[in-house]
Amino acid sequence: MLRIEGGRAIARFDQLVTEEPLEIRLVAGSERAVVSKTLAVTMRTPGSDFELAAGFLFAEGVIGSRDEVRRIAYCPDPGEPQQYNIVNVELKSEMLPDLPLERHFYTSSACGVCGKSGLENLRLRHSRLDSDFRIPAQTVAQLPQKLRAHQGLFQQTGGLHAAALYDTGGNLLAVREDVGRHNALDKLVGWALLGSRLPLSQGLVLVSGRASYELAQKTLAAGIPILASISAPSSLAVELAEEFNLTLIGFLRDSFNLYTAPQRIEFDRLP
16 A cells, blocks of 8 residues: 655555454254355455354344354355355244245445344343442543554454443453444354353453444443443434443443443432
8 A cells, every 4th residue: 555644655555354254044944954054245354254254143143042043154155165254043943934025134344234223122022220230430541542442453454343241340241343234243242142241240341433323222232331432422322222221322432421321320410
């Protein structure tokens, strides 16, 4: 590349984040009658692909628990090496779930699920969060700095989003990175699902991008009581958080904005 400084062009090398497609397939049935369906195609940074697939399917309500999954594996194409951009999620069920047409997901690294399910669908799947998790405001303000210290790929490329889970003491429990902010959170939820850690009712998740409706939805699905973002929330994310008692934090730097469910943040006084 050329680095332009002071009107001069300087030839340099740069490190770029990898972005490749991942196809997520559902597989069901027995050895005599196997059925499969491509459910999603997403642009992602390779790594933690099984967690990404599991977290995505759980957050979107395609699977309800770890017990529904027999195994997750890369798809072997006959006569070819393993296809590392195709993941098969094998269900224990004899049949694939009955999904309406609008639940055929095609996503990108930059946006959430096209044709997302509405609030009415969420009301059927989830109830209001009743977690008693609490965290000091001073601890919350220190989380972005702690996150940067664990963003190895971001330090090299500057082109990755992250989703990190913290406990009430501000201790990092897990972090996942990806070119897409939705993928990073799916990987984190998938880590929890595959490790039988759900619901994450005693944690805070910090995302490096803005707090969108989709990220609030995925946080709610995982039972996480606090969603914090370094950037701005959308209006629909605030509405969703208000309805489901999700604590929503935005513009988290040395200070932050607290939009909903303030009872989980310990601070000196209200105005």
